[in-house]
Amino acid sequence: MFNRLKQFMYGRYGSDQLSMALIILAFVISFITILIGIPFLNLISYIPLGFVIFRTFSRNISKRYAENQKFLKYYYPIQTKIKTKITRAKDKNNKYYKCKGCGATLRVPKGKGRIDITCPKCRTKFTKRT
Ligand SMILES: [Zn+2]
Secondary structure: OHHHHHHHHOOOOOOOHHHHHHHHHHHHHHHHHHHHOOHHHHHHHHHHHHHHHHHHHOOOHHHHHHHHHHHHHHHHHHHHHHHHHHHHHHOOOEEEEEOOOOOOEEEEEOOOOEEEEEOOOOOOEEEEEO
């Protein structure tokens, strides 16, 4: 059984990050349509799923690979941003500010009241509550 599946998938593209994202998109769409209460709109969620099936069994591997690379080009910066936000939200000991002078991120300890912050990069000074 497993061998047959392996044989069937031979020369086919399979799964990647773009397909995973499309599956998540399908779930989000169906969840939203349930929330809104229009069951007919749920059919829209089958569109990304259709793409997933098409891409998984596709024999045009180089084209599917290129699609995924294109997707990752947009996805990785978003992923990095989200990861940074989560890390900072978890950090209970520090506060993060953006320097008005050069845009650098500055980390200062929390709970020190009003403090003067000097950017180590461009020497811009500003006062913040921590
Ligand atoms: Zn600066």
